[in-house]
């Protein structure tokens with residue numbers, strides 16, 4: 001097993017030469033996989049061979065790809081340093097008044113839309129800029145992979161997207177070409193160690209809208225759909241309501257690409273109905289989400305296999321600052337101040353990763 005120092009050195013070298021790479025670990029896995037591209041990035045066929053896809057929220061076949069077959073790889077276990085990490089401190093950074101007031105305004109506008117139109121849910125979001133003292137790749141890497149073993153953790157770089165990292169709790173879709181698995185994840189509360197989450201009607205309804213959306217969309221491409229019981233799912237400093245959805249794909253009709261087009265963007269990141277919500281967000285959100293609420297993950301075309309996640313609890317990194325992206329679902333019963341606090345709680349996931357650089 002090679003060591004962390006080698007991985008950091010390879011990462012530094014790729015960044016210096018603007019060459020794509022990805023480092024990731026699957027949910028619950030102790031193995032970290034790293035691929036350093038030796039390709040000219042523009043020549044990769046979409047979803048071809050074995051690779052990793054990184055797609056923006058505004059997905060129109062404009063995803064970025066990294067081909068594993070033309071990359072050098074490294075795999076390592078992360079038990080060796082995870083013990084060193086301090087437990088979650090729940091640290092947060094004060095926001096500016098204007099950041100808060102513009103988000104409150106956006107939530108209020110979303111509520112007005114819900115009142116006057118037939119919109120049931122809109123997922124509003126914002127980007128929060130955090131100044132960094134020193135950029136430290138070593139600490140970023142150790143904290144990200146050490147803190148969130150139950151999330152899909154990644155660090156991705158491509159000259160077109162820049163440097164991103166995240167610890168997402170949400171599976172967009174997993175398939176082996178016959179079966180598929182996905183999930184409806186919505187409703188958020190702060191995580192409290194000794195208390196069971198008490199879900200209100202508002203959160204249950206918000207999550208049910210996501211279940212309905214996914215089941216409805218999947219009808220076109222699947223023959224059997226099964227739903228699990230809805231349960232509480234912990235994601236770092238918050239918990240969500242989660243229903244697993246699985247089943248069989250219609251024979252010979254469904255590819256990973258068509259599944260993605262069917263599901264993305266789900267009403268966990270856009271809204272319901274989709275078109276009205278996305279029009280509202282385009283006009284009112286006031287910033288470019290870029291890759292936040294897009295999707296990412298490994299795939300293997302020969303085996304029709306793919307395991308793609310929604311890009312949540314993520315940030316874009318620069319030498320002297322980080323852009324942390326957070327959002328939340330607004331429904332008729334939402335209270336703007338609580339929605340603001342929810343996004344502040346979600347922001348802690350990435351602030352914890354940055355803590356040595358703040």
Ligand SMILES: C=C(O[C@H]1C=CC=C(C(=O)O)[C@@H]1O)C(=O)O
Nearest residue numbers: 185186187188268326327328329
């Ligand atoms: C849009 C985000 O979360 C989504 C996923 C889970 C719960 C959500 C919620 O409670 O609103 C959001 O739909 C985000 O973390 O930025």
